[in-house]
């Protein structure tokens with residue numbers, strides 16, 4: 415399929431180890447993948463921090479778990495960060511000025527699960543952009559509580575494969591990161607009988623089950639992760655050419671995570687680490703500890719396990735493209 419047609423441009427690869435040869439997109443194949451009404455552009459990526467992304471092929475703008483607010487909540491902040499502290503019992507709040515400076519438009523928002531660092535800004539962004547939101551029933555119930563109209567909302571459970579105008583997405587069942595030294599487990603769900611009144615408290619943004627997405631653009635198929643976990647049999651056979659790999663520290667408590675992830679996804683030509691940062695810090699704070707703890711060992715492991723893979727290390731808000 416598209417696996418040999420990759421070329422990366424932009425500033426995001428500053429920390430990456432590049433391995434393998436990349437060939438430019440062949441003109442004939444480029445023509446074959448575009449229809450007359452559609453533009454044929456590289457895939458544009460911007461990392462929004464945590465598990466958040468803006469991805470566009472020039473035809474559709476897809477946001478994934480967009481959370482620019484990066485509130486200091488539930489501990490884990492930085493002493494030099496003089497923004498207010500939020501407890502989990504506090505009302506959720508979005509930094510709309512910051513969001514407006516980062517996000518202009520969106521056609522789709524894919525939400526991996528309902529936790530605050532994934533869904534917290536989606537009520538505002540969905541209202542602002544009118545984007546269609548795809549997520550669990552729990553996610554949809556939270557957005558309904560915020561008054562997002564039903565025709566923007568798609569509740570999914572995993573297994574759906576939806577064709578939209580110029581974009582298709584397969585919903586992949588997932589599991590959440592093994593937080594709390596593997597003691598985390600939350601089976602709560604919201605459904606149509608749940609009474610929710612916005613604004614919610616931060617703690618009311620419950621997981622509600624976890625998903626991955628195979629987002630299909632003209633030139634590329636991107637498999638997304640919102641957690642440091644996955645179900646191997648659900649990834650097998652998808653063969654994305656770009657993998658957004660969740661690589662924060664909790665993955666180290668899982669059996670042979672990096673190898674199983676690369677193997678089950680068919681050793682993707684491009685792997686982009688996601689959810690690796692300290693998401694309670696503002697954008698302009700150093701992420702050096704997380705770079706050293708999460709990124710560098712992962713890049714080295716990928717270089718050993720999958721020498722044909724290029725790892726792109728994203729920098730907050732710095733766009734890059736994959737041809």
Ligand SMILES: [Zn+2]
Nearest residue numbers: 527529590621
């Ligand atoms: Zn979560």
